[in-house]
Amino acid sequence: MTSEFILGHLNYWLFIVLMMIGFYIVVARGNYIKKIVGLNVFQVSVFMFYISIGKVEGGTAPIFPLDMNIDPDVVYSNPLPHVLILTAIVVGIATTSLGLALIVRIREEFGTIEEDEILEIESKLQAKENSAEGPSMGGRA
């Protein structure tokens, strides 16, 4: 492992660390709003990963001069990841808003947005149904 190798791959490792922090927020925290924020962190680190793949050393943004006199010596970064990530950002905000709408509905139904409390309410409801209809449904209502 030379220092050149480490410098060339440090960006990937940074994004993986960020991605894992987001992942940890999603799986380990019980609050639903925080889960959505964690999902956003995860998502944005994937975006940064893609964009960093498209970067060319000494390159510039892939926009030509207005008069379209393209200098062949100018290096442009790869425009394809930019396009894909533009699409992904917009799709990401769509899924985020859908998730937030679901949270609002959950809060309306259960009165809380903490996962532990919702699971508790659910198991209580199930126990109640079991005791009411248990015999007729084999105890698995």
Add this chain to the structure above:
Amino acid sequence: MLVVTAIAILMMRHLFAVVMLSSVFSLLCALLFVTLDAVDVAFTEAAVGAGISTVLLLGTMALTARNEKMPRNFSPVPLLVVLVTGGVLIYGTLDMPDFGSATSPAQSHLATQYLTQSPHDIGIPNVVTAILASYRGYDTLGETVVVFTACVGVLILIGGLARRRRKDEGGAN
């Protein structure tokens, strides 16, 4: 700096601070995108990530709760899963080309073609726009379909909220 912000998001219990920090995180990302030559992506991230999603999160917070409750018990399983996944991903990057290398597979096939052809085919200066609207127009169409579906979903989910609230109040009186 990004990592510090992300860890702060993890540690904060106050949801308002979490939302603001996620906005800061998006802005820092936008700055990073500018340095990585992706100016269009930076615009979109600053507008969408730091703007719209913060507003949406604040709106949801206003309708639900302000603080996160302490988790009752600490479980090592999530941490283990995350560490293993991270380790596997880092192992996967060992074969990746160096950052900024001009000869990497991502740079060599389609990208050069787009860069050389789009001035003749489309004739607009911004290559990203040319690809987005023309070469990959169907992707963009699919994206708008996704956004439309999400809009319909949101409207169905919270559309009746105000009406139901009024009914509840009427029932209580």
